[in-house]
Amino acid sequence: MNGIHDLGGMHGMGPIDTEMDEPVFHADWERRTFALWTAAFAGGLFNDNESRHAIENVTPAQYLAKSYYEHWLHSLERVLVDKGQLERAELEAAWSKAEEEAA
């Protein structure tokens, strides 16, 4: 599929921003997202191509604006719902519960 993810040769992306002594994760939620994605993948809940498709299946503006692990989170939610592992309503209930607990 041709799309915004196909970045090779594109102009205007600015300088490469490297970081000295970069940590593996920059926030705990990135760590948890990586672990959830990898455990779900290793557990056979979806395959590589299904996940890749879910990551690439966002609007170009979102693709460029969101951070790497946000893509992973969104694609994980989407692929689990698409594959019938989760009901959309279950996910929404979990969101509401997390908001209530944090309030």
Add this chain to the structure above:
Amino acid sequence: MAGHDHTDPPSDIALRVKALESLLLEKGLVEAETLDAIVELYEHNIGPKNGAQVVARAWIDPEYKARLLADPTSAIAELGFSGVQGEDMVVVENTPEVHNLLVCTLCSCYPWPVLGLPPVWYKAAPYRARAVSEPRSVLEEFGVDIGDDVEVRVWDSTAEVRYMVLPERPDGTEDLSEEELAALVTRDSMIGTARAGQE
């Protein structure tokens, strides 16, 4: 009731992740022990030190180097490194005539068993856009001086193959031990954005 009949995700991304984690644990789709083990593995055990051992061995053992170039996945597994995102490895050798550079223009393909998880810049748009169109200028930004007579080869990962650069052994390292040699091999030297031993 009119209006929205769905709930928006929490705007705080940490809460959104917590919600998904709780749900997946509750449904038994993932196990807490597995999550902890994955974090431990990728945050502490798997990283460029693995790849550095492969490179140092190849520098001191010509037979190992020949195996590494001919059948990289097996040769890397000889040292105990294998698994997810390293199932089909290709090792490309830097020489005085050829400098290799790795990128994944489509996403973030990277050889996890030997290099760990990729740095942010590798996954970000500027590197992915420019590595294929102006590799020499990218190398210059990274402080790698490449002569005009040296061929630059850029390897763009596919969905299946994972590349690793075998950097050149620095001059004046004839007397170093395998362990001391491994200490010269950085993550970037195995991506191609640095030379081994480069300050």
